[in-house]
């Protein structure tokens with residue numbers, strides 16, 4: 001896709017592949033070093049679920065996790081995203097500035113994992129903040145150490161995904177260790193950065209009572225978790241796994257019952273957190 005193709009109105013549930021396969025490796029390397037260009041899977045407006053108020057969301061391509069329940073596996077590969085110059089992304093965002101302010105909303109950088117492109121992420125979030133737009137970063141936290149303390153100040157809110165507590169379960173579920181995510185969470189807490197915790201609830205995979213209790217206790221201790229969103233597993237991403245030819249192991253898994261969602265929320269509420 002050409003870098004001047006429209007950004008707006010794209011749906012993250014659409015399958016995207018190879019949009020940047022024409023981009024030379026040296027250009028990708030420079031983009032990652034400088035943040036002059038980013039790789040974006042989609043750019044949506046009007047979201048009410050990715051932070052406070054109405055949000056513009058840029059979904060970046062590239063993720064180092066391989067979550068078994070991922071509903072956007074086409075975001076795993078950075079080259080599946082559109083190559084978008086930073087100034088173009090800032091220009092697109094600036095059009096929504098006034099509307100976002102009126103609707104008490106803001107800009108959310110999501111993915112994939114935005115910190116795979118940490119320089120682009122920092123520069124885009126900084127530009128948003130300079131325009132007076134509220135900023136949120138939706139991250140699995142694994143690469144949080146790439147952000148300096150000063151850069152963290154450019155993020156008004158971190159939407160932090162904790163996938164599991166038990167080390168082996170986390171490894172099985174995501175392919176990566178839980179430690180770096182927890183370290184990042186502790187750092188956010190210590191620096192009093194606002195956190196909305198996100199927890200994807202999958203029956204038989206992430207509904208273990210003791211795991212949730214320990215995540216809840218950990219989250220409460222951080223001191224800056226404002227709310228917890230328990231996100232019920234769904235099958236909306238299955239078609240992407242099939243189209244990409246990746247083995248999907250959750251075919252038989254049903255969404256959690258309302259009772260299970262409520263039990264999980266109660267476990268977070270039991271330690272004094274707001275959970276929805």
Ligand code: SF4
Pocket residue numbers: 063064065066067069070071072073075111112113140
């Ligand atoms: S962290 Fe998010 S984008 Fe990455 S594999 Fe997991 S669910 Fe998918």
